[in-house]
Amino acid sequence: MNTISLNGVKEFKKWLDTHKDLFKEKGSQIALPELFPDQFMKKYTDFANIERLLKVGGFENKSTKNMDQANQLKLDGIIQERTMFNNWNEMLVRAGRDYIARNQ
Numbered sequence: 001m002n003t004i005s006l007n008g009v010k011e012f013k014k015w016l017d018t019h020k021d022l023f024k025e026k027g028s029q030i031a032l033p034e035l036f037p038d039q040f041m042k043k044y045t046d047f048a049n050i051e052r053l054l055k056v057g058g059f060e061n062k063s064t065k066n067m068d069q070a071n072q073l074k075l076d077g078i079i080q081e082r083t084m085f086n087n088w089n090e091m092l093v094r095a096g097r098d099y100i101a102r103n104q
Contacts, residue, residue, distance in 0.1 A: 036095050075088050
């Protein structure tokens with residue numbers, strides 16, 4: 001299953017500190033389909049789901065936690081071309097905000 005570590009994203013650090021109870025059971029990782037539900041993907045992207053975005057980019061079996069700069073630029077390019085966001089971090093921040101709103 002694809003997951004993403006939220007510990008390295010500065011924008012989530014404050015949220016994680018104030019919403020620890022949401023993440024106690026899951027630790028510091030959330031499955032990508034949970035963070036990016038189909039409704040989110042259909043609303044903000046050209047993709048039906050996060051798995052399709054990752055497949056198009058060739059990332060379906062890779063972790064985004066330790067992504068090298070070349071792959072980060074590739075992913076950012078796909079995000080900029082096929083979503084309403086400028087880059088992966090911007091999309092991640094929006095997904096995080098929506099996730100917290102859904103789970104409060």
